[in-house]
């Protein structure tokens with residue numbers, strides 16, 4: 001990361017009370033940025049935002065809804081950001097089957113409201129909309145998706161994120177077009193990451209948090225969908241990707257105003273069972289309860305991301321392999337569980353370690 005780009009830079013981050021958002025605040029603070037957060041209160045209890053005491057790192061902390069355009073616009077006008085990251089979302093597939101309308105409202109209208117608010121200030125130069133690997137129409141052909149493949153989405157969450165991509169493209173073409181960049185000076189991109197793991201995720205129905213919750217209680221974790229393959233990565237991988245992309249948008253403008261995948265290398269796109277076995281290995285003990293015939297709502301069997309574009313255009317590359325990512329996650333969880341000390345110190349240490357490994361080219 002180029003510290004000169006970030007030092008003193010005004011950044012507006014939605015979803016700052018969430019899992020990824022809290023790591024993002026910690027990273028931005030380390031880079032010297034002045035962060036305004038805009039989001040609902042943490043959705044889980046415990047939450048990383050509270051446990052790691054993220055709030056004092058913020059210049060401004062708004063607890064508000066992205067569906068509320070007037071409040072969002074006002075917050076953006078007051079903080080006059082130069083870089084915007086949009087992460088606020090209803091991010092769970094299973095929850096989207098229970099609350100489809102709320103999921104579409106937050107994820108689609110919320111994205112339009114963020115981009116509309118960007119239009120209301122003249123300071124923004126770069127916007128990164130965080131979507132997901134699930135935005136692609138998935139014929140389960142077991143080939144990694146490229147950025148120009150067809151958007152789709154079987155379940156409401158995936159479809160809402162594909163819609164968020166379409167909204168982003170429409171705003172880019174209609175209001176932040178490359179041809180008129182000199183007038184508006186805004187470059188807008190989207191970032192599609194894989195299944196993220198790391199310390200401090202308590203969301204329900206996510207494999208690694210569910211496994212860790214069970215192991216902490218000495219229970220046998222239930223493995224719902226053992227053969228499903230996902231692009232697993234540590235949370236610092238996509239975050240470094242989002243920061244890297246924002247730097248390029250900020251410095252070079254519309255040349256980077258496109259979608260980018262931030263997935264792991266092929267060796268880390270592994271089935272659920274393999275991830276669960278690796279966690280037990282890192283944890284040091286435990287047994288699994290593998291469900292033989294899953295009967296929950298539909299979830300994709302295979303979902304793979306091609307990261308070639310981010311490697312070539314942004315010189316971004318995955319740093320920690322799956323086992324290292326799981327080891328860092330277990331380290332964080334045990335540290336938290338045993339109340340070993342300041343969690344922010346541990347997060348800063350993990351970020352520093354990640355940067356060191358990145359500069360050594362470790363994959």
Ligand SMILES: NC(=O)c1ccc[n+]([C@@H]2O[C@H](COP(=O)([O-])OP(=O)(O)OC[C@H]3O[C@@H](n4cnc5c(N)ncnc54)[C@H](O)[C@@H]3O)[C@@H](O)[C@H]2O)c1
Nearest residue numbers: 015017018019020039040065066087088089091132195196
């Ligand atoms: N965690 C993953 O594996 C993963 C993978 C790919 C993409 N993503 C995307 O990354 C982003 C962050 O995900 P996360 O895992 O940190 O989720 P999270 O549930 O931990 O955080 C979601 C955040 O959004 C906020 N939020 C929800 N509804 C809101 C609303 N109506 N108005 C304002 N704020 C609202 C929450 O308060 C919270 O701060 C999401 O856009 C998600 O779709 C996550």
